[in-house]
Amino acid sequence: MPETEIDTLIRLFSRLPGFGRRSARRAVLYLIKKKETQLIPLAGAIQNVIDHVQTCPICGNLDSQAPCRICRDERRDENLICVVQDVADLWAIERSAAFRGRYHVLGGLLSAIEGTGPEELRLPVLEQRLHQSGVTELILALPATVDGQTTGHYITERFKELPVKISSLAQGIPIGGELDYLDDGTIQTALKSRR
Amino acid sequence: MPETEIDTLIRLFSRLPGFGRRSARRAVLYLIKKKETQLIPLAGAIQNVIDHVQTCPICGNLDSQAPCRICRDERRDENLICVVQDVADLWAIERSAAFRGRYHVLGGLLSAIEGTGPEELRLPVLEQRLHQSGVTELILALPATVDGQTTGHYITERFKELPVKISSLAQGIPIGGELDYLDDGTIQTALKSRR
Numbered sequence: 001m002p003e004t005e006i007d008t009l010i011r012l013f014s015r016l017p018g019f020g021r022r023s024a025r026r027a028v029l030y031l032i033k034k035k036e037t038q039l040i041p042l043a044g045a046i047q048n049v050i051d052h053v054q055t056c057p058i059c060g061n062l063d064s065q066a067p068c069r070i071c072r073d074e075r076r077d078e079n080l081i082c083v084v085q086d087v088a089d090l091w092a093i094e095r096s097a098a099f100r101g102r103y104h105v106l107g108g109l110l111s112a113i114e115g116t117g118p119e120e121l122r123l124p125v126l127e128q129r130l131h132q133s134g135v136t137e138l139i140l141a142l143p144a145t146v147d148g149q150t151t152g153h154y155i156t157e158r159f160k161e162l163p164v165k166i167s168s169l170a171q172g173i174p175i176g177g178e179l180d181y182l183d184d185g186t187i188q189t190a191l192k193s194r195r
Numbered sequence: 196m197p198e199t200e201i202d203t204l205i206r207l208f209s210r211l212p213g214f215g216r217r218s219a220r221r222a223v224l225y226l227i228k229k230k231e232t233q234l235i236p237l238a239g240a241i242q243n244v245i246d247h248v249q250t251c252p253i254c255g256n257l258d259s260q261a262p263c264r265i266c267r268d269e270r271r272d273e274n275l276i277c278v279v280q281d282v283a284d285l286w287a288i289e290r291s292a293a294f295r296g297r298y299h300v301l302g303g304l305l306s307a308i309e310g311t312g313p314e315e316l317r318l319p320v321l322e323q324r325l326h327q328s329g330v331t332e333l334i335l336a337l338p339a340t341v342d343g344q345t346t347g348h349y350i351t352e353r354f355k356e357l358p359v360k361i362s363s364l365a366q367g368i369p370i371g372g373e374l375d376y377l378d379d380g381t382i383q384t385a386l387k388s389r390r
Contacts, residue, residue: 005248009243012233012237016225017222018213018222019222026213026283027212029257029282029283030211031244035245038210039245040245042204043241046226048204049200049201049226050234050238053200053201053227063201064199064200086224088221088224
């Protein structure tokens with residue numbers, strides 16, 4: 001029996017992160033029942049993303065403009081670059097509204113296990129940016145994992161001859177975090193970096 | 196600042212059942228990264244559903260054909276009708292592969308709290324079906340909730356003058372359980388032990 005239109009849609013939904021067959025069925029039924037208010041707008045929104053969204057050639061952000069809104073925003077400090085692993089991390093920092101510089105999305109981390117080397121990250125573009133403009137500080141906002149720290153170390157080494165200050169996000173106790181629930185590593189780091 | 200294409204898509208995803216802002220952002224980023232293999236096929240699948248899927252005028256199932264595949268399947272016993280609340284329940288029974296008759300989707304349940312009366316369910320169509328054809332048995336596969344049992348009782352009363360046997364799924368369905376969430380074995384047992 002050939003796959004029906006509904007089955008195809010369920011199969012594609014069930015591949016999304018956090019989705020299984022059951023939740024995909026629920027979502028698809030919900031969409032079909034709300035065809036006018038949900039399904040048709042969703043189709044339009046997806047088509048808009050397909051037609052317009054592209055990767056910014058400078059920073060690696062996703063936007064319908066190239067260069068992206070952040071790279072074009074002249075009120076943002078172009079001498080301050082925040083290096084992140086992924087667009088999701090860029091979005092997280094933007095939501096915090098605590099950073100008014102530019103970004104650089106690596107598109108991954110160095111990983112011995114996954115076999116990701118420097119040539120697979122957006123490092124040449126970063127090097128160009130550092131050489132061409134008057135960047136004064138590179139803030140490494142990478143995850144506090146082994147791969148994140150390895151990548152940060154690699155970047156620090158690679159650009160140590162350049163007149164650029166390289167800093168990392170502070171490590172410590174998250175705001176609202178209970179000591180009792182934190183892992184030993186976090187507590188040790190927080191103690192060592194006490195101020 | 197106007198909403199970007201990506202924000203629109205995230206907003207629509209976050210309305211899906213089981214989705215919040217965070218999981219919607221994850222899903223949308225995943226789709227954009229896999230544009231060729233996921234996002235474009237998803238757009239096509241949604242358009243296919245929009246263009247082709249309709250409600251079967253006989254049983255209320257969703258299909259790209261009207262009448263639906265099940266109503267057109269002559270190998271299925273048309274004298275046996277299984278009454279379900281929703282298309283999701285029909286799918287659940289089909290997955291159990293324990294039923295070879297036809298269906299009737301009510302599209303809801305009688306509910307005093309939500310103010311759903313008989314006229315809002317697909318009961319007139321069911322009445323027509325019972326009058327026109329030689330239906331011998333109506334199997335009520337309704338949830339074991341107050342509304343489900345009320346609806347079953349109402350249907351039994353309404354059609355008690357007709358020469359149709361009315362049975363219900365056997366006890367064994369957990370009280371408060373929804374058909375869509377039950378395992379196939381439970382559904383098979385409940386069908387076999389109908390009374």
